[in-house]
Amino acid sequence: MNHPQPPLRKPFGSNDIPAIRPGVNTAIGVEARPAFSTRATIFVLGIALLIFIGGMVAWSGWSVEHRATAYQDRSIVVDCDFAKFRQIMVRKNATAAIVEHSGMTLLDERIQDVALDTSGDDRPLLNAIRGVSKTDVAAVKQLTVQLDDPTLEASELVLRQNVDIQQDSFHVTTVSEGPAGRLENYKTTLDAVPNEAEAGTTEAVAGGTRIKLTVEMTVRVKVPRLFRHRADAGVQDAADDAIQGQADAIEQFIARYADDAFILPELNR
Incomplete structure (x- = not known):
């Protein structure tokens, strides 16, 4: 019985390799496109970059509440001996003059407490009349001032003032009792002593009074996040102006x- 013979296969060669055209999927006969x-x-990267830049601009331009703190100090020497300086500061209303040069107006001044120490003065009344008092004085005042800066969003500020006067020193600290509008804290100090030559210098002792102010x-403040440094600079300028x-x-x-x-006391205080 004759069995049919399988057809002979052609030798595998280059003619049997199907031609592959770029961009054509030979398995299904359609053109293959990249994703x-x-x-x-x-285009996608450009859109992403624009979104990122827009987000950064929005972030930097977004207004935020920022607390700007400033400090300044100044030392001066006035041509007045310390005993007379002390007499002038006690008997005359220096508070109003100083406040009005700090961008404020004094509205009310009340003495809350006074303590006198005459132990170092053998003739306190006579020496007080002569203007050479040796009595130590400690006093507490409450000051109400009008704020002249509309950007602070407050019209008045209440201050507490502590005064410590001794024979060879004069110290005043004035601190806000609480916030007023956008002004969260305010503090000033005044320290006065007899002017003396510093060690190692040729400065003459002129009998004046040396004063340090802070x-x-x-x-x-509410500013764009990117401009917080400008707010700091603006508050620092205000402190510079106040100290000057x-x-x-x-x-x-x-x-x-x-x-x-003679330095006569002001009786209408």
């Missing part, structure tokens, strides 16, 4: 009475 073309990829404030105003006020105030033979 994303180069142009589409660039101002510190914290202001809450106080220095000018004290120099002018002391010069007004320095040549008077």
Whole structure:
């Protein structure tokens, strides 16, 4: 019985390799396209970059509450001996003059407590009349001032003032009792001592009074996040102006009475 013979296969050669055309899927006979073309990829990346840049701009321009704190100090010497300086500061209303040169207006001044120590003064009344009192004085005042800066969003500020006067020193600390509008904290100090030559210098002792002033404030401002440094600079400028105003006020105030033979107290305070 004759069995049919299988057909002979041709030798496998290059003619048996199907031609492959670029872009054509030979398995299903359709054109194969890449998932994303180069142009589409660039477009997507560009959109993503624009979104990122837009987000950064929005973040930096978003307004935030920022607390800007500033500090400044100044030392001056007034041509008035310390005993007379002390007499002028006690008997005349220096507070109003100093406050008005700090961007504020004094509305009310109340003495809350006074303590006198005459243990170091054998003739307190006579020496007080002569203007050479050796009595130590400690006093507490409450000041109400009007704020002249509309950006602070407050019209008045209440301050607590502590005064410590001794025979060879004069110290005043003034601190806000609480926030007022955007002004969260305000503090000033005044320290006065007899002017003396510093060790190792040739400075002459002229009998004047050396005064050191400090101002510190914290202001809450609403600014774009990117411009917080400008807010800091603006508050620092305010502190600089305040310290300069106080220095000018004290120099002018002391010069007004320095040549008077008698320093009479103001009775309408």
